[in-house]
Amino acid sequence: MSVKPAPFAYAKARSVEDAIKLLCEHGDGAKLLAGGQSLMATLNMRLSQPNILIDLNGIPGLDGIALNGGDVAIGALVRHAAAAKSDVIAKHAPLVALALPHIGHPAIRNRGTIGGSIAFADPAAELPACFLALGGEAEIAGRNGARRVKADDFFRGLYETAIGPDEILTVIRLPSATPDMRFGFAELSRRHGDYALTGLAASARAEGASLKDVRLAYFGVGLTPIRANGAEAALAAGKFDDAVAALAFDLDPPDDIQETGAVKRHLAGVLLRRVATQLRGARA
Incomplete structure (x- = not known):
């Protein structure tokens, strides 16, 4: 089995709009790179052979955690380690705080992203289940604008979600915990x-x-x-x-x-x- 990826081009997206444009240009030949903790393994085993890798890490505004009205808004590029240190997560999304220490090891949590875990939708992963248990919403951006998808409608099959081929997951929204929760x-x-x-x-x-x-x-x-x-x-x-x-x-x-x-x-x-x-x- 190969342990080196097949050749591919690389592009660093500067904005959500730029990333969507690249997705539209390259279609099924494009893969998105966030934390890369799942993608790197599939590339090295040649289970994924994209023509181009679109790096999302240069996009500003996708790495924040904020209490927004009655929701906890978690940017798709928030690292697991950053979420584990967040007072907002600890107080207002305690289920996520409970789950985070179980994800991989420190090296993986330092690079892996919340959005990447939800979008990759590994059925054995912790965060997709937390997203479903909390009844959250995914905010998805595409060439036709932004839309929200409820967690109950998000997961479609094995590694398959409601995210379209020309769309990007930008924010995960979770209902803020109340005293009776x-x-x-x-x-x-x-x-x-x-x-x-x-x-x-x-x-x-x-x-x-x-x-x-x-x-x-x-x-x-x-x-x-x-x-x-x-x-x-x-x-x-x-x-x-x-x-x-x-x-x-x-x-x-x-x-x-x-x-x-x-x-x-x-x-x-x-x-x-x-x-x-x-x-x-x-x-x-």
Whole structure:
């Protein structure tokens, strides 16, 4: 197997508009470079063979984190390490703060970007599941202007999203945590920094002793992050054991080189028990 990429041209985009123009000019032959932590591996193995690499890192304004009204706006070029140090993330998007230490290793977190993780949409990655669990929105720019896509409509298939071939993800918007919100996160992996065998990101709203608006987003169990709708409904009804049992209908994990689907489904139940405890006991 080759460990060197095939030849390609390189262009450094100076603005979002410049990047979109380059995408339109080069079509399917273009690839976008943000943190490059996934792209570099696929280039070296020649799983990706673009004609041109468009570097987004020179674009100003895409590396900020801000509280914007009721949303936390995270620029697509924000590095994982920067997000982990952000007071805004810690206070207003605590689920993301819980997930970030599980992503790879420090070298990867220093280069990898929030937008790159969401756009690459690896089904075993932490941040796409957090995005889904929080019911966030992706802001996407293209030649026809900007648009927003809700997290529930964003993931289309394996490494496939709602981002069009001439579009760029610019901002991730997450609802700011309120005092009645509860969050939970857990994953199981062979070693810290490995992709999870199974993982779960969750959010809910506390109403007295009950949980409402429960969102359970599993990762590592399908072609995309997956909401466990039956388990959500059972947990909201206070039927904890029924929530675990509902996973048999919510999830159909395929066998892979790490574990069988049956083992992954069992682990999903283990994680649900852990995360349900977090939801019932943790405050935003």
